[in-house]
Amino acid sequence: MGRAAGLAALGTAFVAVAAVALMVGPVAVPLGEVLDALRGAAEPPVQTIVTSLRLPRVLMAALVGSGLAVSGAVFQALLRNPLAEPYVLGVSSGAALGAVSAIVFGITATSTIALPLAAFAGAVTATILVLAIAGSRARGLDTRVLLLAGVVIGAFFNAVILLVINFADVETFRAAMLWIMGSFSGASAEGVATVAFWVVPALLGLIFLARPLNLLSVGEQSAFHMGVDVPRFKLLLYVVTSLIVGVCVAGSGAIGFVGLVVPHALRLVGGSDHRWLLPASGLSGAIFMVAADTVARIVVAPAELPVGVVTALVGVPVFLWLLLRFDEL
Amino acid sequence: MGTTPPAPAGEPLFRLRDVSFRYEGARAPALEELTLELEAGELHAILGPNGSGKSTLLRVMLGELDPSPGQVDFAGRPVSSWPRREIARRVAFVPQAEPLAFPMSVRTLVEMGRYPHVGVLGRATAADDEAVHRAMERAGILDLADRSITTLSGGERQRARIARALAQEPSTLVLDEPTAALDLHFEMETFELMRDLARDSGFTVVVATHNLNLAARFSSHLVLLGRGKIEAVGAPAHVFVDDTLERVFQWPVVVTPHPGPGPDEGAPQVLPLSREG
Numbered sequence: 001m002g003r004a005a006g007l008a009a010l011g012t013a014f015v016a017v018a019a020v021a022l023m024v025g026p027v028a029v030p031l032g033e034v035l036d037a038l039r040g041a042a043e044p045p046v047q048t049i050v051t052s053l054r055l056p057r058v059l060m061a062a063l064v065g066s067g068l069a070v071s072g073a074v075f076q077a078l079l080r081n082p083l084a085e086p087y088v089l090g091v092s093s094g095a096a097l098g099a100v101s102a103i104v105f106g107i108t109a110t111s112t113i114a115l116p117l118a119a120f121a122g123a124v125t126a127t128i129l130v131l132a133i134a135g136s137r138a139r140g141l142d143t144r145v146l147l148l149a150g151v152v153i154g155a156f157f158n159a160v161i162l163l164v165i166n167f168a169d170v171e172t173f174r175a176a177m178l179w180i181m182g183s184f185s186g187a188s189a190e191g192v193a194t195v196a197f198w199v200v201p202a203l204l205g206l207i208f209l210a211r212p213l214n215l216l217s218v219g220e221q222s223a224f225h226m227g228v229d230v231p232r233f234k235l236l237l238y239v240v241t242s243l244i245v246g247v248c249v250a251g252s253g254a255i256g257f258v259g260l261v262v263p264h265a266l267r268l269v270g271g272s273d274h275r276w277l278l279p280a281s282g283l284s285g286a287i288f289m290v291a292a293d294t295v296a297r298i299v300v301a302p303a304e305l306p307v308g309v310v311t312a313l314v315g316v317p318v319f320l321w322l323l324l325r326f327d328e329l
Numbered sequence: 330m331g332t333t334p335p336a337p338a339g340e341p342l343f344r345l346r347d348v349s350f351r352y353e354g355a356r357a358p359a360l361e362e363l364t365l366e367l368e369a370g371e372l373h374a375i376l377g378p379n380g381s382g383k384s385t386l387l388r389v390m391l392g393e394l395d396p397s398p399g400q401v402d403f404a405g406r407p408v409s410s411w412p413r414r415e416i417a418r419r420v421a422f423v424p425q426a427e428p429l430a431f432p433m434s435v436r437t438l439v440e441m442g443r444y445p446h447v448g449v450l451g452r453a454t455a456a457d458d459e460a461v462h463r464a465m466e467r468a469g470i471l472d473l474a475d476r477s478i479t480t481l482s483g484g485e486r487q488r489a490r491i492a493r494a495l496a497q498e499p500s501t502l503v504l505d506e507p508t509a510a511l512d513l514h515f516e517m518e519t520f521e522l523m524r525d526l527a528r529d530s531g532f533t534v535v536v537a538t539h540n541l542n543l544a545a546r547f548s549s550h551l552v553l554l555g556r557g558k559i560e561a562v563g564a565p566a567h568v569f570v571d572d573t574l575e576r577v578f579q580w581p582v583v584v585t586p587h588p589g590p591g592p593d594e595g596a597p598q599v600l601p602l603s604r605e606g
Contacts (some may be wrong), residue, residue, distance in 0.1 A: 227416075
């Protein structure tokens with residue numbers, strides 16, 4: 001089938017992009033030495049650069065890219081709106097506030113799962129707020145109100161983040177700024193393990209729910225009459241996507257527009273069937289984020305850009321293009 | 330499947346007892362102490378002016394809205410107690426309109442109707458493909474299968490939604506104003522399809538419609554609503570009375586028999602008069 005071949009091609013593309021990401025940087029490492037390093041057989045400096053510095057970063061970018069892209073696709077189906085996305089809806093900012101608060105007020109010292117849990121709580125709070133605002137005016141969610149609510153809630157949470165970090169020391173301040181823009185510069189093996197522990201099962205779960213999600217993307221009333229327990233299913237989807245967004249933001253900060261650009265491009269190529277769209281979004285989100293992070297690392301070397309700058313430079317034009325087209329539908 | 334025993338012997342398929350419903354923030358109830366029984370195997374038409382509660386009645390009947398107070402039974406069981414997939418194998422619903430956020434092919438849309446049979450993790454089998462094929466054939470859209478929904482006319486889209494409902498292989502089909510935006514040709518085709526389903530295939534069909542005359546020709550049982558209450562119920566000849574229709578629709582009318590030729594000759598038809606007598 002065309003779709004299986006498409007997924008295989010995306011998988012191959014991911015391996016290629018990841019290989020390039022491991023090769024390039026201040027110290028260029030040829031492919032042969034990268035492969036040696038992955039087997040643990042490279043010379044000490046190269047071994048450290050590849051497996052301790054670049055590999056965790058590539059894996060973190062891949063996990064977060066997958067998580068945000070799939071969450072974006074699910075938000076779009078839930079709200080039947082191609083513009084819905086965790087960052088645009090302010091959910092990522094809510095998660096960032098949760099994460100920053102946990103760090104500044106020292107909750108993270110108590111346990112390793114405190115940070116992702118705090119980010120999850122922030123994501124859930126933002127989701128509830130945005131839906132309450134957008135749903136309060138009329139029956140059904142109005143696109144304009146939804147987007148406005150998301151932008152305003154996002155701006156509000158960012159302001160609260162800046163307020164909260166005033167209680168922090170200078171080092172935490174720098175870290176908190178990275179959370180607002182998003183960066184993988186702090187990626188570690190432990191961080192990758194924590195994110196993978198939550199995000200991988202959640203992503204697989206969402207992919208298994210593709211069929212009822214297809215029904216929901218057509219309309220809640222129709223999905224109900226075709227056998228979907230709509231209220232429970234929606235609640236489950238909001239909880240799982242908030243968990244993914246929370247954990248991703250806890251790992252790397254609020255990175256925008258991945259969940260918008262990736263599913264949209266895939267819908268143009270292969271249609272809106274979530275049985276294909278969700279796994280393809282997972283793979284493509286990983287490709288997009290690893291590529292964006294590699295660009296962020298090398299364009300202004302030896303300094304580096306926050307990866308959120310790169311994704312926004314790509315994502316905002318796509319968002320505007322969609323905004324102008326969607327009103328015609 | 331289409332042969333599911335519709336209801337225990339002697340039980341109506343739908344039984345509504347003292348059903349009221351009020352939308353949040355609305356001043357007047359949309360439905361008020363409504364009691365109604367709909368028998369299996371008939372074509373029932375729900376009639377009434379705009380805002381009389383037709384759509385609300387359908388949504389309450391199908392468990393989408395919970396009445397307060399009141400009780401709704403489907404096939405002898407409270408409608409809200411049916412597991413969603415189980416009732417979706419027996420009852421399918423065709424919504425009035427469905428704005429599509431994402432384009433998809435007609436076949437993909439119709440295949441969604443197999444969800445109550447296939448479930449979350451099941452794989453579609455040859456039997457599912459056949460059911461989808463039969464549903465598209467019955468709705469007359471086989472030649473549109475690979476077209477994108479967005480390229481279809483209003484009438485073609487409506488048939489695609491009917492095909493999706495038929496793909497559920499229900500024994501009961503409920504339609505909310507299926508011909509609201511359709512021309513004469515599509516409208517007649519839709520009513521003939523509904524009549525054939527009830528007459529030849531053992532379906533129970535419930536349709537909310539504004540087309541009084543087609544309802545009177547094709548249905549065996551009419552329910553006339555006004556302001557959330559039943560104004561008249563029964564055979565077309567019983568419901569189509571000048572005074573009743575004038576009172577409910579607030580407009581002078583005359584009821585005359587269908588002139589024929591054809592099987593509908595003699596069916597009561599309503600003609601609105603000019604108000605200046």
